[in-house]
Amino acid sequence: MAQTQTQTEPEAAPSKSLKLPLILGLALMIAGGGASFAALYLGLIPLGHAPAPSAATGPDALPDIAYVALDPMVISLSDPAARHLRFSAQIEVPAAYQKDVELLKPRVVDVLNGYLRAVDLRDLEDPAALIRLRAQMLRRVQIVCGEDRVRDLLIMEFVLN
Structure with a gap:
């Protein structure tokens, strides 16, 4: 009977130690996603949008x-x-x-x-x-x-x- 209690105790310890990296990874993933969104939203990372048309070309100018x-x-x-x-x-x-x-x-x-x-x-x-x-x-x-x-x-x- 004493042997069955000692076998279950070591199994409980790894499950607690696995939760901490999982929670840290999830928190870092959320923080990274938020930082990426903020950088794109604020224009810190260009997405390759065409520049705004200048007065010379104008929005209604036809291509050459x-x-x-x-x-x-x-x-x-x-x-x-x-x-x-x-x-x-x-x-x-x-x-x-x-x-x-x-x-x-x-x-x-x-x-x-x-x-x-x-x-x-x-x-x-x-x-x-x-x-x-x-x-x-x-x-x-x-x-x-x-x-x-x-x-x-x-x-x-x-x-x-």
Whole structure:
């Protein structure tokens, strides 16, 4: 009987010693969270917000962009039913590079024509695939013109018949 009492006493001591680090850890976690919130709220840690617009740019100022229109393309697809894709787009560029991109339009049309001919017909018919196709075409246009010269590719017409 004396042995069972001595065995239970050592087990009670570790449970008391485990509570103190747990309480200290919880208190430090709450204090750290509060300090982090205060630092962010007071602006001591910048979150990467854009600076406020200056008077020169103004809140209503438009970005300095231009659009280069690509001629509409009709692409014959590799399909026994002789299907065609009618495609037209515009390239969004910084205004300073508009002339440069216009000079490269034949290369851009060639790259897009080659890519769209190689795309599987199932991908063209899937409405959800248009986002992926657009990203692929934009990447190819950026490779031809230069990544800093092309901001976006805007699809104006994408008709499959």
